[in-house]
Amino acid sequence: MHARVPRIRFAARAKLRPPDPGPCGRGNCRPATAPLAVLALAGCSGPQSALDPQGPAAERIADLFWLFTATLTTIWLLVLLGLAVAIMRARRAPLADPLALDPAFEARARRVVGILVVLTAAIVAAFTILSYGASRPLA
Amino acid sequence: MRERRVADYSALPDYGFGPKSPMWWGTLGFCALEGMGFAIACATYLYLAFVNPEWPINARPPDLLAGTLVTILLLASVVPNHILKAAAERESIRAVRIWMPVMSAFGAAPLVLRWFEFGMLNIRWDSNAYGSAVWVLLGLHTTHLITDVGDTLVLAALMWTRFGRSGKRFSDVSDNAFYWDFVVLTWLPLYVLIYWVPRL
Amino acid sequence: MTAEAPPLDREIRDRDLDDAALRAALARTWATRSSLSGWIGEVDHKRIALRFVLTALFFLLLGGSAALVMRLQLARPESGLIGPDLYNQLFSMHGTTMMFLFAVPVMETIGLYFVPLMVGARQVAFPRLVNFAYWMFLFGGLMLWIAFLLNTGADTGWFSYVPLSSLQYSPTKRVDFWAQMVTFTEVSSLAVAVSLIVTVLKHRAPGMTLDRIPLFVWAEFVNAFVIMFAMPSVMIASTLLILDRLVETRFFETSAGGDALLWQHLFWFFGHPEVYIIFIPGTGMVSAIIATFATRPVFGYVPLVLALIATGFLSFGLWVHHMFATGLPKLGESFFTASSMLIAVPSGIQIFCWIATLWGGRPRFHTPLLFVLGFVFIFVAGGMTGVMVASVPIDLQVHDTFFVVAHFHYVLIGGAVFPLLGAIYYWFPKVTGRLMSERLGAWNFGLAFAGFNLAFFPMHILGLQGMPRRVYTYPAELGWGGLNLLATTGALMFAASFALLVVNAVTSYRSGRAAGSNPWGAGTLEWATASPPPPYNFALTPLVTSREPLWSERTALPVVTGLRVDRRETFVTSPAEARPELRDMAVEPSIWPFVAALFSGLTLFGSIYTPWAVVAGSPFIAAALVGWFWPKSAKEE
Ligand code: HEM
Numbered sequence: 024m025h026a027r028v029p030r031i032r033f034a035a036r037a038k039l040r041p042p043d044p045g046p047c048g049r050g051n052c053r054p055a056t057a058p059l060a061v062l063a064l065a066g067c068s069g070p071q072s073a074l075d076p077q078g079p080a081a082e083r084i085a086d087l088f089w090l091f092t093a094t095l096t097t098i099w100l101l102v103l104l105g106l107a108v109a110i111m112r113a114r115r116a117p118l119a120d121p122l123a124l125d126p127a128f129e130a131r132a133r134r135v136v137g138i139l140v141v142l143t144a145a146i147v148a149a150f151t152i153l154s155y156g157a158s159r160p161l162a
Numbered sequence: 163m164r165e166r167r168v169a170d171y172s173a174l175p176d177y178g179f180g181p182k183s184p185m186w187w188g189t190l191g192f193c194a195l196e197g198m199g200f201a202i203a204c205a206t207y208l209y210l211a212f213v214n215p216e217w218p219i220n221a222r223p224p225d226l227l228a229g230t231l232v233t234i235l236l237l238a239s240v241v242p243n244h245i246l247k248a249a250a251e252r253e254s255i256r257a258v259r260i261w262m263p264v265m266s267a268f269g270a271a272p273l274v275l276r277w278f279e280f281g282m283l284n285i286r287w288d289s290n291a292y293g294s295a296v297w298v299l300l301g302l303h304t305t306h307l308i309t310d311v312g313d314t315l316v317l318a319a320l321m322w323t324r325f326g327r328s329g330k331r332f333s334d335v336s337d338n339a340f341y342w343d344f345v346v347l348t349w350l351p352l353y354v355l356i357y358w359v360p361r362l
Numbered sequence: 363m364t365a366e367a368p369p370l371d372r373e374i375r376d377r378d379l380d381d382a383a384l385r386a387a388l389a390r391t392w393a394t395r396s397s398l399s400g401w402i403g404e405v406d407h408k409r410i411a412l413r414f415v416l417t418a419l420f421f422l423l424l425g426g427s428a429a430l431v432m433r434l435q436l437a438r439p440e441s442g443l444i445g446p447d448l449y450n451q452l453f454s455m456h457g458t459t460m461m462f463l464f465a466v467p468v469m470e471t472i473g474l475y476f477v478p479l480m481v482g483a484r485q486v487a488f489p490r491l492v493n494f495a496y497w498m499f500l501f502g503g504l505m506l507w508i509a510f511l512l513n514t515g516a517d518t519g520w521f522s523y524v525p526l527s528s529l530q531y532s533p534t535k536r537v538d539f540w541a542q543m544v545t546f547t548e549v550s551s552l553a554v555a556v557s558l559i560v561t562v563l564k565h566r567a568p569g570m571t572l573d574r575i576p577l578f579v580w581a582e583f584v585n586a587f588v589i590m591f592a593m594p595s596v597m598i599a600s601t602l603l604i605l606d607r608l609v610e611t612r613f614f615e616t617s618a619g620g621d622a623l624l625w626q627h628l629f630w631f632f633g634h635p636e637v638y639i640i641f642i643p644g645t646g647m648v649s650a651i652i653a654t655f656a657t658r659p660v661f662g663y664v665p666l667v668l669a670l671i672a673t674g675f676l677s678f679g680l681w682v683h684h685m686f687a688t689g690l691p692k693l694g695e696s697f698f699t700a701s702s703m704l705i706a707v708p709s710g711i712q713i714f715c716w717i718a719t720l721w722g723g724r725p726r727f728h729t730p731l732l733f734v735l736g737f738v739f740i741f742v743a744g745g746m747t748g749v750m751v752a753s754v755p756i757d758l759q760v761h762d763t764f765f766v767v768a769h770f771h772y773v774l775i776g777g778a779v780f781p782l783l784g785a786i787y788y789w790f791p792k793v794t795g796r797l798m799s800e801r802l803g804a805w806n807f808g809l810a811f812a813g814f815n816l817a818f819f820p821m822h823i824l825g826l827q828g829m830p831r832r833v834y835t836y837p838a839e840l841g842w843g844g845l846n847l848l849a850t851t852g853a854l855m856f857a858a859s860f861a862l863l864v865v866n867a868v869t870s871y872r873s874g875r876a877a878g879s880n881p882w883g884a885g886t887l888e889w890a891t892a893s894p895p896p897p898y899n900f901a902l903t904p905l906v907t908s909r910e911p912l913w914s915e916r917t918a919l920p921v922v923t924g925l926r927v928d929r930r931e932t933f934v935t936s937p938a939e940a941r942p943e944l945r946d947m948a949v950e951p952s953i954w955p956f957v958a959a960l961f962s963g964l965t966l967f968g969s970i971y972t973p974w975a976v977v978a979g980s981p982f983i984a985a986a987l988v989g990w991f992w993p994k995s996a997k998e999e
Contacts, residue, residue, distance in 0.1 A: 071828020071840065073759040084755045091756065095746035102713060102742050106735065109721035113656070121657045121885065121913045125722070132661055132718040136711075143710040147703035147749065154753035155696050164918040168905055169568075170377055171924035171933065176945045184487045184564045184934055184946060191556035191590065199594035202628065206598065206613070209624055219619045287611050291619035294611035298602070316988055325993045330947075 087157045091150065098146070177329040179251050179336050189337045193344045196306070200348050203302055207295045207355055218285070219292040223360035225282035232272045232279065233353050236346045239268035247339035250332045255321065258335055262318035265342070269311035276304050283356075296356050303352050310345050314338060376902060377923035385901050387927040392484075392897040394951055402497075403951035405489035406897050407478055410496050412793065414471035417496075418464050421503055423860075425459035428452045430857055433817075437850035439838035449834035450517040451536075455510055457520030458540060461636065462547045463503045465778055469643035470554050470589070472785060473582030475793070477558055479888035479895060480576045482567025482904045484932040485948040487560035488553075490955045490990065495553035497959035502546025505967060509539040516540035519832065521633060522603070524614040524625045529607045538607060538970040541600040545966060548593045548600075555586035555593075562586075563937040567887070568922055569906035570940045576886045576909070577653075577660060580667050581646025584674045585639055591678070592635035599628035609973055623688060630681035637770075638677040641741075641777030642670065645712055647785040648734050652716050654788070654884040655731040656723025659910055662715035669708035676705045686754050687761045695754050702752035709745055713738065728882070729803030733784030736811045737776055744772025747822065762832075765825025771818045783810065783863065790867065791881050795893040796874030802866040810859035816852025820845040885910025890919055903933055906940070954990035961986050 076082040180186050211217045242264050249257035279300060287297035317338055320326055376384055394400045394409070404410055432452050435443045444452070478486050486492060509515060517536050518527040527537045562583045566575070575583075603625070605611040612618035614625050653660045660666060679701040686695060716738070725731065747769040751757045760766060783806075791797045824845050829836060836842055880889035889912055891900055902921035908914040922942075925931040930948040935941055961982040968975025 073763075073826050073828065084759060087753070088750070088756055088759065091750050091753065095749060099742055099746050102717075103739060105717050106720070106738055109717045110725055110735075113721055114724050121883075122659065122910070124658065128722045129661070132722060136662065136665075136714045136718055139714050140707065140711055144707050147706045150749060150753060151696070151700045151703050154699055154755060157753075157755045165381075165902055165921045166918040167377070167902065167923055168920040169922040171568075171922055171942045171945070172375055172377065174924065174933075174942055174945045176931075176947065178934075178944045181937070182934070182943050184560050187560045187563055187937075188488055188556055191559055195552055195556070195590045195594055198591050199598060202595045202598045202631070206602070206624065206628065209627070210613075210619065210621060213621050214619045288609065289612075289618075291612045291615070291621070294602075294605070294613050294620070298605070298611070312984055312987075316991065320992070 083157055087153060090153070094146070094150075175329075177333050179333055183333050183337070185333065185337050186340065189341050193341065197344070197348065200302065200352070203299055204351060204355055207299060207359075210291050210295050211359065214291070217292060218360040219290045221285040221289070221292060221360075224279075224284055224296065224357055226357055228275050228278040228282050229353060229357050232275045233349065235268065235272050235275070236349055239265070240343065240346055242268060243339050243342050247336050250335035250339065253329065253332045255327055258326075258332070259321050262314070262321055262335070265339075266311065266314050266318050269307065269314055269342075273304070273307055273311065276300075276307070292360075299352050299356055303349055306345055306348065310338075310341060314342070372928070373926055374928045375923070376925050376927050379927065381901070384927065385896070388898045388901060389896065391927055391930055394897065399953050400951055402956040403953040404493055405485070405949055405951050407486040407489055407492065408475055408793075408895060408897075408899075410489070410492050411471045411475035414474065414496055414499065415468055417500055417503070418468035418471070421459050421463035422468075424507060425456050425464055426857060426860065428456040428459070430853060432456065433850040433853040435834060436836075436846050438847060439836050439840075439843045441835055444834070446834045447517070450832075451510065451515035453832055454516040454519050454522075454540070455506070458506065458516055458543070459503075460774075461520055461640075462544065463499075463506070465640040465774065466551055466589075466636065467499055467547070468782060469640055469778060470551060470558070470582070470585065472647075472782070472789075473558055473578075473585070473643060474554055476789065476888055477561055477579050477582050478565065479792075479891065479899055480579050480886050481562065481565060481570055482887045482900060482906060483561060483565035484899045484903070485565070485930070486557050487565060488557045490949055490952055491553045492557050494955035494959050495550040495557075497956050498546050498553075498962065499550040501959060501963035502543045502550070505546070505963070506539060506543040509536075514539055516543075521626075521629050523629075524603070524606075524622050525616075527603060528614060535970060538604060541604045541607075542966045542970055544600040545597055546963070548597045549962075551589050552593050555589040558582055558586040559590070564934050565932065566935055566940045567904045567906050568933065568935055568940055568942045570935075572938055573663070574906055574909045577649035577663070577666055577670075578643075578646035578886075580670055581642050581649070584670045585642040585646075588635050588639050588642065588674050588677060592632045592639065595628055596632035596636075599625060599632070602628070604969070608969070623685070626685050626688065627681070630684045631678070632681075634681040634684065635677040637773065638673055640774060641781075642673060644737070644778045644781035645670065647781040647788075648716060648737060650884075650886070651730045651734050651781075651784050651788050652719050653910075654882050655726050655728060655734075656719050657726065657883070658719065658723040659885070659913075660715065661718040661722060662711070663909065665711050666715055669711040672708040673705065676701060676708070680705065683752055683757070686757045699752055699754055703749060706745065706749060713742060728787070729798070729800055729807060730784040730788040732804065732807040733780050733787065733810075736807060737780040737784070739811075740772055740776030740780060740814065742776075744769060744774075744776050748773060760825050762830055763825035764821040764829045764831055767831050768818050768821035768825060771821075775814060775818075780810075783807075786863070786867075788882070789888075790870065791874075791877030792888055792893045792895070794871050794874070795877055796870050797877050797881055798866050798870040798874060802862060802869075806859050806862040806866060809855055809862060813852050813855030813857075813859055817849050817856050818852070820849045820852075824849075880912065885913040887911055898930075950994070952990060952994075954986055958983060958986035958990055 073088070074085060076085040177183065242261060246258065246261035246265055249261055280297070283293075283296055283300070285293040285296065287293050317331075317334060320331060321335075325331060374387060379387060392406075394404055394406060404413075429452075431444065432449065435441050435449060474486065474492065478484070506516065514534065514536050516522070516539065518532060518540070522537060522540055525531055527540075562575070562579060602611070602613045606613050606615065606620075612620045614620045614622055616622060649660050649666065680698065682695075682698040683702045686698075716734075747765070751760060751766065751769060787798055787803055824842055825831075827840075827842060827845075829840070829842050836846075877893050879892055881893075882889075887904055887906070888895075890904060900921075902923060903925070904911060905920040905922050907920065911919065922933075925933065925945055930950065931945050932948050933942050934944040934946045936943055961979055965975055965979025965983060968979060
């Protein structure tokens with residue numbers, strides 16, 4: 024049971040390949056990930072790089088990697104956007120009674136937070152299944 | 163900040179038994195973390211038994227005599243232990259002075275037998291992983307026994323001093339009895355693991 | 363305090379005294395003698411906690427210095443600043459120090475300071491045990507670093523995998539010092555955890571029902587349980603390792619039926635919860651800061667409490683994800699992938715609730731809130747890379763590279779250090795009576811935030827480019843030099859931000875603006891008492907009627923009476939409803955916990971060299987414990 028360690032990275036190291044034209048040459052780089060991708064460009068090739076797949080199995084993993092990166096970067100940016108909007112939209116009026124809450128806001132916030140939590144659960148469930156699929160051929 | 167006095171609790175007692183006393187909860191906390199330690203040690207033993215095709219490794223299973231006697235003694239000790247606990251909760255100094263020494267003896271006797279138990283394991287700790295596992299399980303429980311017996315002896319001695327008659331001390335005796343139940347309880351799975359799993 | 367205190371030779375109740383006389387009497391009863399024995403026998407939870415926090419920050423300085431030396435070495439390829447042997451010691455000392463001597467103790471013992479204050483108690487449960495814990499922690503940490511100065515520093519990484527750490531491959535005493543340090547610090551954390559749990563269960567002010575417990579207290583409470591169930595595992599692990607090395611047991615020796623993966627299971631069963639032990643208190647700090655600076659109660663109290671509890675449970679289902687590269691059975695892998703992903707849900711709940719709180723509040727941008735905003739930015743990014751490495755195929759790509767180093771610094775520094783810095787700015791006025799400078803605070807935040815990201819973001823890319831962790835240098839042809847230089851620059855900036863913190867703390871302590879009891883207009887009980895709080899915390903115990911007593915009782919705080927003031931009395935209440943049950947005696951100072959810690963320390967130290975040290979040391983430890991528990995006077999009864 025200890026012998027099954029797949030050494031994909033070594034497969035990926037096999038031979039050098041000239042850098043692809045697009046940001047890492049993969050279709051999965053959404054606009055939101057562009058800054059990341061530009062930064063990562065330096066790492067796209069090279070004998071040790073995980074972003075320079077040299078075989079079908081390694082390529083599947085690289086695809087998975089970019090899918091994760093794109094989705095997660097989007098989520099991260101959305102969270103930060105939410106935070107920024109929250110700060111900007113919040114009232115500025117100085118202290119009245121901290122306990123005087125607006126029932127309409129509370130009800131709306133409950134709904135929104137509820138939906139977001141369900142979405143989070145759905146995304147992680149999807150990722151789990153995708154990972155399972157991508158590691159199958161390695162077994 | 164200004165204050166307004168709204169209630170007075172002068173009439174509350176200044177000691178209590180069981181879940182009323184913080185010490186009881188502290189004892190429970192230590193039972194939980196020590197219990198976790200034992201659980202991990204047992205899991206280690208089972209893990210090693212699982213990865214090794216042969217178990218016990220190159221050894222006869224331990225002889226049953228001493229270990230079984232310890233088990234019987236420990237189980238029997240539960241009875242005087244609860245008599246002592248009830249005496250403490252009645253705050254009867256006479257009864258506590260009788261049963262504390264009895265419980266000290268019930269703690270010491272398994273320690274004597276324990277010496278022979280190590281001899282009857284039929285393996286040294288450094289022979290192989292099986293030997294290491296049984297020695298460590300038995301060693302852990304021995305440490306447990308020694309600390310509790312020490313605790314019981316000190317508390318027993320206290321019952322003859324001027325500090326013996328206080329309500330707090332009775333509460334301590336009751337908590338000590340509670341802890342002893344735990345010492346007995348942790349032994350049972352260890353007994354099965356050390357003496358019976360190798361015979362499966 | 364000019365009022366005449368009544369004589370102390372008879373039973374005196376607080377209800378019979380007016381305010382000034384009451385405070386004078388309490389000050390006398392609860393004072394610690396200013397002598398050496400008073401100092402080492404301290405039982406005031408605030409002073410012990412302050413020692414803990416300052417000592418842990420001192421270890422942060424040591425661990426941070428080790429990190430800077432590493433970063434300087436890695437700044438350019440083939441640098442000859444330090445050699446491989448020293449590099450091995452440095453990353454091991456850094457990781458070990460940060461985890462065991464800085465992060466866990468600091469996050470836990472900030473709770474030791476504030477939990478009693480926030481639940482309206484005069485003392486923690488078992489203060490002598492807590493004092494014992496402090497000395498154990500100090501001795502363990504000093505031992506590790508003195509050994510390092512004598513060229514016996516840990517050098518097998520912060521998780522010391524066997525067989526590398528076995529006698530065969532690590533024949534010197536380096537690993538033994540590491541393993542015994544683990545025992546010291548875990549004893550310490552466990553003792554504090556028991557004390558915190560009982561404090562929360564039994565010492566809450568009357569009326570503080572479960573649903574009125576402040577979120578920070580909930581976090582420390584849940585955290586204490588995680589400690590209680592996680593730490594025994596690493597204590598068993600380090601003990602077995604020492605036994606293998608010292609008396610030739612065979613737990614990890616494959617040729618004798620032992621198993622190397624057993625170590626990994628035992629270590630990570632602790633090691634993963636450890637990460638949560640570090641940031642669960644951080645979430646509590648965030649909740650406290652957000653409520654105060656959004657000027658409203660936190661949105662979603664119940665979901666937040668449930669999320670904390672869920673995190674606590676889930677943290678025990680994740681350990682195997684550190685071992686994906688060991689070749690586990692497929693189904694097991696998927697289970698642990700799923701549970702690792704699942705933890706994103708409670709974390710999501712927390713983040714969303716905090717954002718909603720800010721949205722619905724009136725945020726005031728003082729330094730503590732800035733650090734909380736930084737926390738969201740960094741920690742969520744770390745959570746995202748966490749989701750990535752929870753995926754087995756991706757993990758196998760980046761395992762043991764700098765990608766992982768980047769990931770865990772984002773979660774650890776984002777999840778713990780930023781909230782901690784916020785908490786320092788937030789509670790400094792309570793502890794010292796003076797406010798820190800807001801201007802320096804903003805600079806401190808800016809430098810820390812920029813420096814941190816500059817230092818650690820490039821490591822993601824370095825990792826993807828294939829730079830392994832724990833290498834002391836790398837060839838120039840690999841092209842990693844630029845990003846490494848960037849990372850080192852960032853690390854220096856980050857370090858400079860801590861220098862600013864120290865400057866700010868020292869100058870503010872000397873000449874900061876006086877804070878008063880509640881400078882931020884916060885709602886929880888620690889702000890009801892003076893800054894700094896007197897040794898007895900509250901002259902009269904508050905009666906709690908809501909979650910934010912200082913917001914709901916705006917004219918006068920309801921309090922209860924009935925305690926004696928000629929001896930150290932506190933209320934004991936029931937676990938769920940906080941109904942008053944007892945007037946309990948708090949203990950007096952005692953030197954015996956120190957003596958017990960000293961003998962325990964010497965015994966553990968001796969056992970690095972010979973098992974007989976245990977035999978020789980035990981009677982001394984036993985004697986010290988008898989001294990500890992033997993009552994000294996009728997007053998203690
Ligand atoms: C002051 C800022 C810090 C810097 C510049 C820094 C830098 C580093 C570096 C360069 C490494 C070693 C990389 C390698 O060669 O493998 C490392 C490892 C590590 N760091 Fe940090 N670090 C910092 C703060 C922290 C903090 C606050 C924590 C924990 C709360 C932490 C926990 C760790 C751990 C656990 C390791 C792994 C050690 C090992 O490989 O055994 N670090 N850090």
